[in-house]
Amino acid sequence: VQLKGPEIGEWDAAGGTANLDELAATEGWDKVVAPELLPVMKPNGHWVAAPMNIHRINWIWGSTKVMQEAGVAELPKTWEEFNAACEKVIATGKICLSHSTADWTDSTVFEVIVYGMDIDLYRKAFVEGDPEALRSEGMIKALDELRLIMSKYTDPGMVGREWDSMSQLVGKGEAAFHIMGDWTIGLFKAAGFEEGKDYVCAQAPTDWGKPGFILNSDSVVFFQQKDPDFQEGQKLLASTILSPEFQTVFNISKGSIPARLDVDLSNGFNPCQQLAQKDLQASIDGGTLVRSMAHNMTIAQKFRGAIMDAVTEFVNTPDMSSADAANTMADEVEAQM
Template identity: 45%
Template sequence: MNINKTLLTLSLSATFLPSLSNAGEVEVLHWWTSGGEAKSVQELKAMLEEQGHSWKDFAVAGGGGESAMTVLKTRAVSGNPPSAAQIKGHDIQEWGGLGFLTNLDDVAQSGKWDDVVPTMVTDVMKFNGEYVAVPVNVHRVNWLWANPEVLKKAGVGVPKTLDEFFAAAEKIKAAGYIPLAHGGQPWQDATVFEAVALDVLGSDDYRKAFVELDMDTLSGDKMVEVFTKFKKVHDYIDANSPGRDWNVATSMVINGEAAMQIMGDWAKGEFTAAGKVPGKDYICAPAPGTDGQFTHNVDSFAFFEIKDEANVSAQKALAATILDKDFQEVFNLNKGSIPVRTDMDMSAFDQCALDSMATFKASAKTGDLVPSMAHGMSTTSYAQGAIYDVVTNFFNDPNADPKEAAQKLAKAVKAAI
């Protein structure tokens, strides 16, 4: 795709194209600072600048966005919010309830967002029925990334179940490799935990536990089994895991130091940035035991109420550009995710993305499309924080008891809601 031609087409066709006299500035808060992510942000910046506006980058590093949210709260409360900020899931409703967000319905109607974006996604982007946020993409979280060379050297295949994973991990360990690349941060612990939970609980009980916050499910026998298997996973990560960033863990798989990583499809952006080819240099497969299921994480930007007229014009141009087909293609190719629009030509996408889109559409019909707890899609930040605490404390305590952990999980969630 000729990016310059695309930019020109977009700049001429954008509904909210500014005249240079009312060119404004957008300040955008995000935490996309790793290779594939940073490249994606540059595309958005370039498209906006092509329309005559300027972009002020407000990047706060940290994969799960906790640091960024702390900074955002300080700015918003002091009456100086950015134009847009990377906010998703239930947090959008929270910010809307506080009265900080602006109405984007004019941009949405012009772009026919309701026609091209699934209702499951648009519902999250609206507050009191009005658009206040724009979805950027759909990530599948329950992926297993593997280095085929390391698997071959250990004499194992890609594990399809957790039992196969544990058996393969033993052989990989014996062959002198790290079976599972992992970063010991709460959101990464929760990412692995929810993949295990999706397998053990199944989609319905997963929903009961992490969407409905059902106390019996959170403390029940199946949850005890989740913790038991999750504990076993710890045997296959290395001692240097605590504090490691997710993209550093991904590079361990890329470099052949580790065999596998359980991580969302943003990891694919790192493989792509390193010039690796899916099916040849790396394998993408459903996390063990979760074939046909899809844990979704939808990245989005919430738009804040600002006063300057030129900056409002720039803000609307940004909202329109995010859902433009050309941007959706180039952004998601870099990021590793799939477009949030259902009317996209997917011919430029690789097999991992095609598999992801097929499972996304199929799981929506079977009831196996579930929101990610680890990535703020299934519940409030308070309940998520309570789950994080229990999960991380358990994972890092070699003497922790799975039955006790399930009881603690239910109690912690109950206290948070």
């Protein structure tokens, strides 16, 4: 069954998940799978799931055409640089940030802002679910940035726009930037857009000057089976999922990178995927790797849903203050405790 994040732990706690420890030990999964995934795939210290990939959430994608027309020499590295670039872009009459408003897309952009402004706040608010962090001055500042982006740097078409058409605006040269996970590579590829020619990629803005990585992962959870044939089939499937061959073929197509850290990305992978693997390792070494709240990799769904509802309410309510939104998030999370 395909499950992810805290849902794996919830099913494991309920009982009935299969124990893959013997297979994992034989194939050395603990040594090759990204460390941030281990507590997710081993919620009670035992392997119960196999990760198919690693998605990076904190990407910024840029239109080479729009950036050149606006005099933006490179993708912005900080939020101050992002705002300055957007002022140049909208002065040309183009959209700065391509967006489609929905709970998960709004929260994707928002968690990237929070992470890029204050990684410690991100951990307290979105990994631990701390209500006081959610109503803090740092969170209000991040909401101020979100308000600026959604009110000035997006376009009215974001309401009702299909999520998978956001990247098209960048590829076609109608919008400068897009903040979204690396499945965007698959959308670019399907539409015939080329990296370096039609679009460029980089880590989304961070104000703390280090490589960073917000991680998402798709995974398959295995449940206990009595039939020996089913048990063998599970082992075969789990082994296949974590094989270098599957991790290569699957992720080249999807835009993500392997969950294994030992797969060579020099052949067949997009330059952005190669950058993702490099930044993943740097974030592991630098202690800046985190899991994604917006994509269900951290807090329980009841807390995640409360935060995402509040964020989208804020995006769609122009007269709602950042302080009110922060308090709403905190209050709704507290109500679920």
